[in-house]
Amino acid sequence: MARAVTPRRKALTTLAAWAVGLLIFFPILWTILTSFKTEAQAISDPPVFLFFDWTLENYSVVQERSDYLRFLWNSVILAGGSTILGIIVAVPAAWAMAFVPSHRTKDILLWMLSTKMLPAVGVLYPMYLIFIQMGLLDTRIGLTLVLMLVNLPIIVWMLYTYFREIPGEILDAARMDGATLRDEIVHVLTPMAIPGIASTILLNVILAWNEAFWTLNLTAAKAAPLTAFIASYSSPEGLFYAKLSAASTMAIAPILILGWFSQKQLVRGLTFGAVK
Amino acid sequence: MATQHSRSAARLMMAPAVVLLLAWMLVPLTMTLWFSFKQYLPLRGGDLGWVGFENYVRFVTSSAFWPSVQATLIIVGGVLAITVVFGVLLAMLLDQPFWGQGIVRILVIAPFFVMPTVSALVWKNMFMDPVNGLFAHLWRAFGADPVSWLSEASLFSIVLIVSWQWLPFATLILLTAIQSLDSEQLEAAEMDGAPSLSRFWHIILPHLSRAITVVILIQTIFLLSIFAEIFVTTQGSFGTRTLTYLIFQRVLESQNVGLGSAGGVYAIILANIVAIFLMRIVGKNLDA
Numbered sequence: 001m002a003r004a005v006t007p008r009r010k011a012l013t014t015l016a017a018w019a020v021g022l023l024i025f026f027p028i029l030w031t032i033l034t035s036f037k038t039e040a041q042a043i044s045d046p047p048v049f050l051f052f053d054w055t056l057e058n059y060s061v062v063q064e065r066s067d068y069l070r071f072l073w074n075s076v077i078l079a080g081g082s083t084i085l086g087i088i089v090a091v092p093a094a095w096a097m098a099f100v101p102s103h104r105t106k107d108i109l110l111w112m113l114s115t116k117m118l119p120a121v122g123v124l125y126p127m128y129l130i131f132i133q134m135g136l137l138d139t140r141i142g143l144t145l146v147l148m149l150v151n152l153p154i155i156v157w158m159l160y161t162y163f164r165e166i167p168g169e170i171l172d173a174a175r176m177d178g179a180t181l182r183d184e185i186v187h188v189l190t191p192m193a194i195p196g197i198a199s200t201i202l203l204n205v206i207l208a209w210n211e212a213f214w215t216l217n218l219t220a221a222k223a224a225p226l227t228a229f230i231a232s233y234s235s236p237e238g239l240f241y242a243k244l245s246a247a248s249t250m251a252i253a254p255i256l257i258l259g260w261f262s263q264k265q266l267v268r269g270l271t272f273g274a275v276k
Numbered sequence: 277m278a279t280q281h282s283r284s285a286a287r288l289m290m291a292p293a294v295v296l297l298l299a300w301m302l303v304p305l306t307m308t309l310w311f312s313f314k315q316y317l318p319l320r321g322g323d324l325g326w327v328g329f330e331n332y333v334r335f336v337t338s339s340a341f342w343p344s345v346q347a348t349l350i351i352v353g354g355v356l357a358i359t360v361v362f363g364v365l366l367a368m369l370l371d372q373p374f375w376g377q378g379i380v381r382i383l384v385i386a387p388f389f390v391m392p393t394v395s396a397l398v399w400k401n402m403f404m405d406p407v408n409g410l411f412a413h414l415w416r417a418f419g420a421d422p423v424s425w426l427s428e429a430s431l432f433s434i435v436l437i438v439s440w441q442w443l444p445f446a447t448l449i450l451l452t453a454i455q456s457l458d459s460e461q462l463e464a465a466e467m468d469g470a471p472s473l474s475r476f477w478h479i480i481l482p483h484l485s486r487a488i489t490v491v492i493l494i495q496t497i498f499l500l501s502i503f504a505e506i507f508v509t510t511q512g513s514f515g516t517r518t519l520t521y522l523i524f525q526r527v528l529e530s531q532n533v534g535l536g537s538a539g540g541v542y543a544i545i546l547a548n549i550v551a552i553f554l555m556r557i558v559g560k561n562l563d564a
Contacts, residue, residue, distance in 0.1 A: 005373050010372075010375070013373070013374040016369060017369055017370060017376075018380060020366065020369065021380035022383060024387060024443065025386055027387070027399065027440070028386055028387065028390065030410070031394075031398050034402065043408040045413050045416070046417065089292045090293055092289035093289060093292070093293035096285075096287070096289040099286075100282050100285070100286035102283065102286075106562050108290070108294065109562065110559055110562075112297055114551055114555060115297050115300065115301045117547050117548070117551040118544060118547065119500060119543045119547045120503075121501060121503070121527075121543060122308055122523070122544040123307075124523070124528065124536075125307075125311065125528075125533050125536060125540075126305075126307035126308055127304055128527075128528070149297070152293065152296065152297060153297065156293055210390075210391040212392040212503065213503045213504065216393075216504060216507060217528070226391065227392070227504070230391065230394050230508075231393045231507065231508050234400075234508040234509075239401065239408075241401060244397065244402070245398075245402070248394045248397070248398055251391060251394055252390050252394055256386060256389050259388070263385060266385075266388070267452050270445065271490055272494075275449050275490050
């Protein structure tokens with residue numbers, strides 16, 4: 001930015017931006033703080049902000065009572081598994097579309113994206129039925145497959161946009177130097193593709209971790225991930241604020257951390273390249 | 277260059293993704309269409325035969341239909357209005373130079389990464405609870421009677437929760453768009469003495485129009501199918517039964533699959549209308 005900014009104006013902007021930022025972040029901050037309070041402090045009126053007796057008790061209680069680690073493990077398997085499967089299917093497809101485009105490539109890409117827009121509730125019963133028939137209801141493998149399919153269009157799309165940024169001239173140059181196809185893939189293309197693949201993985205882990213339609217409707221006890229675990233707190237248990245907060249903090253912490261790294265990918269992945 | 281050989285290799289590489297997505301789209305969709313023309317009650321007699329368009333007629337003439345359309349429109353419209361207006365303002369604020377930009381950006385984006393069940397439940401219990409919620413404390417501190425948000429102002433509460441989740445998305449995209457604005461143009465306008473309101477109206481807003489369109493279209497598609505936020509707060513009561521939630525109840529709660537499937541077909545058509553507009557913009561960008 002070339003425009004000169006007076007220190008006074010910068011100070012005012014700083015004040016406003018921090019005020020708005022903290023206001024938006026407040027519910028998360030409040031949840032994290034409450035998770036370290038006792039139940040009595042959590043509902044005290046007037047509320048206590050920082051000066052309370054910090055305790056870790058809620059975290060151990062949540063783990064003991066409801067086996068938090070099992071749900072965490074399910075979330076890890078579902079988000080990780082569906083992303084890995086999706087990448088395995090999507091890399092060749094995106095590769096082909098980016099490097100061997102045909103007149104149909106654009107239509108195929110748009111069609112793939114359009115499947116992402118199908119409202120899930122419209123096919124809820126068929127999926128339910130298929131899951132029952134195939135014995136997939138409340139299994140991790142069934143849900144992993146569904147989450148993979150739900151996010152596959154976004155994975156293909158993101159990889160495609162990243163692969164297209166790899167300049168073709170580099171390949172020509174490598175070929176001139178006598179590189180074989182294997183050299184091309186291993187030494188030239190792969191190193192250039194890895195950052196894009198990593199970004200795609202990051203965003204899709206986040207999306208799969210937070211998916212809350214299929215995970216709520218197709219799981220019961222065995223395969224339920226953290227989304228469903230938290231939903232079970234909508235019963236009276238949720239009125240124990242400190243425990244609710246501890247459970248919530250544990251459910252969102254890993255993704256908040258990943259999310260910090262993925263701001264740019266978010267724009268690319270979720271606008272389908274419509275905003276640059 | 278692409279030879280015949282590399283073309284068939286390319287087709288082979290695309291096959292798994294294309295086949296999987298084709299199956300994922302066609303199989304359940306065909307089943308939904310099939311059920312929508314049947315009287316199908318899994319718990320009360322099962323498949324009771326073909327009924328033509330009766331489910332389609334009954335779905336739109338049931339007393340729950342129009343209220344659900346209204347609830348859907350209010351939620352989608354309310355969230356869109358809030359996220360776009362505040363998104364533009366916030367993006368303009370964050371685009372200014374100030375101390376701690378990186379940290380503030382993270383604070384603003386954070387709600388997007390909170391899973392829907394957590395944000396809905398935290399808002400419901402810790403903020404909107406009429407006895408122990410933070411809002412109730414605040415209201416009492418000013419001598420007012422606490423409000424039972426999710427029953428007395430149910431739609432407003434849902435709009436508030438969902439807006440909080442989607443404001444970061446709108447802000448981030450609009451910020452990306454603002455940052456691509458040519459600052460020379462703005463400077464020129466500034467030097468010509470254009471007041472800041474007219475600069476906003478004539479330069480910034482037109483520049484943002486496409487990003488705003490994209491935000492509206494993408495959010496509409498996702499907002500039409502919000503589920504968890506209602507599932508863990510009101511369960512569709514107090515006038516918060518959206519179209520999506522109504523279909524869910526018809527299919528899984530009352531197990532009237534034929535009727536719910538007809539509703540599902542309506543939802544699919546609705547989403548497709550929005551998707552067509554979005555796809556046009558995406559398609560244009562692919563050519564560029």
